[in-house]
Amino acid sequence: MKNTILLVDDEDDLREVLDISLTDTGYDVLTAENGAQAMSILKETDVPVVITDIKMPGIDGIELLRKIKNNNPETEVIMLTGHGDLDLAIKSLKHEATDFVTKPINDDVLELAIQRAFDKITMRQKLKEYDRNRAMYDLFINELLQEDVMIIGSDYRILDINETLLKKLGLQRKEAVGRHCYEVTHRLTRPCSGEDHKCPLEETLKTLKPTKETHVHKDKDNKNVYYSISAYPFFENGDIIGAIELARDITADINTRHAMMQQDKLASIGRLSAGVAHEINNPLTTILTTAMLIQEDIDPKSEMYAELETITNETLRCRKIVSSLLDFARQTKPAKKHHNINDIIDDCIRLTRKQAEFKDIKIQKALSEKVPELLLDKEQMQQALINLILNASDATEPGGRIEVSSAVFPGNQFVTITVSDTGKGIADEIIDKIFEPFFTTREIGTGLGLAITHGIVGRHGGDISVQSRPDYGTTFTIRLPVNRGNQDDRT
C-alpha cells in the first residue's frame, strides 16, 4: 500500500483524467466520488496519501480532512481548490492538510505536491526510527555500559558523553559537549601524548581501525591508576567522522597480575635460596670456629689478631644473611592457633623497644579492643611485625615516632595492623621494588626483611600494602582475614 493514492472528487471527468495520469506516473490509484465513499474505503484500506476536492456535496473536503486526521493523523491530505477558494484552502491548512493545488490542475504542480506528501511520510518514518535508535543508544551508553563513554568528532570535540563519566568529572552534559576531549578529561590544551598518555583517537583517525591504549594517572595518594582506553571509528558516507571512546579502570586487574608475578618470583627464589643456604651454613661455621681458635693462640694486640677479627665479623655477617635466607625460604605451612593479635603486637614492641629507645625513637600503640581472635602462627607473625618495626626504626631520625595499631574492618571481615613511622619515607622510584628479595638501600641490609614479611602475610591469606610520603613517613598495612584460617591452605 506504499504507493497508494485515494482520489476524491465529485466531478467524474476530472477523476477519470487524474486516475489515468497518476496511474501512468506509477501510483496505485483508488477513487471515490464523495466523502462518505472515501471514508468507507479508508476504513478498509491503508492509504498514505489522499487527494480531495474541497467543495463536494454531503461531506465536503474540509470535513473529510478533519475526519481523516482524527482517525489516522499520519495520512497526508492534498486539497484541490477552485478559484476563489483561498479562504477554504487556508482553513484546510489549519487542519493540517499537506498542501493545496488549485484547479485547473497542472500535472507538474500536483506531482510536486504528491512528492512532498510522500517525502513527509518517509521523513516521519526515519524520525521514528531515529527515536527508536536514540532510545537504544541512550540505554546502551548510559545503562548497559559501566565504562566511561564519549563520542568524539575528528576535531577532538565531544559530541556526546555518558552519565557515568559526567558524574566522575562533576559536569553537566551541556558543560562537556562541544568542548575538546583532552580539555575536559585531562585539563590539557592539546591532545594527549607521551608514553603513558597516547591518544587512541589520533591513531584511529589515522588508521581507520579500533585502537587501544593504557593511560597511567596518579591518585591522591600518588598511586598509579591504570585506564584502558579504546577508540572505535565511526563513518558517514565512507569517511571517518569520529570515534566512540570507552575507558575502563583496570588498576585492580594490573595490581592482581603484579601480585601474582611477585608471588611466583618469591616462590622460585625461595626454593633456590633454601638449597644454597643449607650448603653454605656448614663451611661458614668451620671458618668462624677456625678463625676464633687461631685468635685464642695469638697476641690480641698483633696485626694478625685484628685481621682475624675482620674474618670473624664478616663471617658472622654472612651467617646473618644465610639465616635470613632460610627464614625467607621457609616454605612450611604456618602452624596456626587462635591468638589475639594485640598480644603479639605487645610482644613485638617489647622486643624492639630497647633498640628504638637507644635511637631516641618512641614506639606507641593504638590497639582496638574489638579485634577478634585470629588463627595465626605466632612466631611467624611476630617475625613479620618485627621486620616492619625494625625498618621503621632504621628509617626514622632521633626524636621520631613509630605507631603500631590494630583495627577491625567494618563487617568483621578483616583485621588490619599498621606500622607507621615519621621517618624519611620511600621515594616513588623504588616503592614498587621494596618487597623484592635482596632489594635494599641500607649498607648492612640484606633486603630480605620485607620479602619475608610479605611471604608470611600471604601464607595467612592476607595482604600487605605501603603508603609513603618522602620526608614525612611511611605506613605499612597488613590485612588479615577473620575466620578463614582453617580453610586457607595456601603455603
Ligand SMILES: Nc1ncnc2c1ncn2[C@@H]1O[C@H](COP(=O)(O)OP(=O)(O)OP(=O)(O)O)[C@@H](O)[C@H]1O
Ligand atoms: N619504614 C620504612 N621507611 C623507609 N624505607 C623503608 C621502610 N621500610 C622499608 N624501607 C625500604 O625498603 C628496603 C627493603 O626493606 P627490607 O626490610 O626488605 O630490607 P632491609 O631493611 O634493607 O634489609 P634487612 O633484610 O636487614 O631487613 C629498605 O632498604 C628501605 O629502603
Ligand SMILES: [Mg+2]
Ligand atoms: Mg628490613
